[in-house]
Amino acid sequence: MLDLPAEALDETSFVTVDVLLHSQTPRARQANVLVFRYQGRVYAYVNHCMHMQRPLNCQEDAVFDAERRWLRCSMHGFIFEPDTGICRSPVCEGQALQAVKVAEEQGLIVFKEKQLQVLAFHPAKVAPGQNHD
Ligand code: FES
Structure with a gap:
């Protein structure tokens, strides 16, 4: 369970979570989400x-x-559509980030993947140039 209060994640912040995907299968692998x-x-x-x-x-x-229009990799600046994960930079155009099912339920943000185990949670970050003041 992620069990992150929905109010902790506003339009200026993000969190990363270490998880085990396919946790009940031989394909189990660790990932950062x-x-x-x-x-x-x-x-x-x-x-x-x-x-x-x-x-x-x-x-x-x-x-x-x-402008918070695109997800942007901080390494070389490749951009991705936030709502689909599709890359819009030439080298990787058309490829997509792997989506993880997530939802808001009763004031919490919860993962909806059946075989996902949360390993570690990294608190919300504030996007540069924006703050909560
Ligand atoms: S590693 Fe992400 S843009 Fe190069």
Whole structure:
């Protein structure tokens, strides 16, 4: 269970969560999942840029561009549609981040994947240039 209070994740922050995917199967593998809110809705993707196999926030604590229109990998700046995970940069165009099912229920953000085990939670980050004041 993620059990993150929904109010803790606003449009300016994101969290990352270490999880075990396919936790009940021989295919079990550890992954870091990026969770954020975009235009009011919560999304989650495996935090793994397909360009050079890095987390999107590997170079700085940011996963969006300055206008918060695109998810943006901090390594080389490749951009992704926040609501689909599809890459819009030429080298990886058409490939997509792996989506993880997530929902808001009774004031909590919860993972909806059947075989996912939360290993560690990394608190909300504030996007650069934005703050909660
Ligand atoms: S590793 Fe993500 S853009 Fe290069």
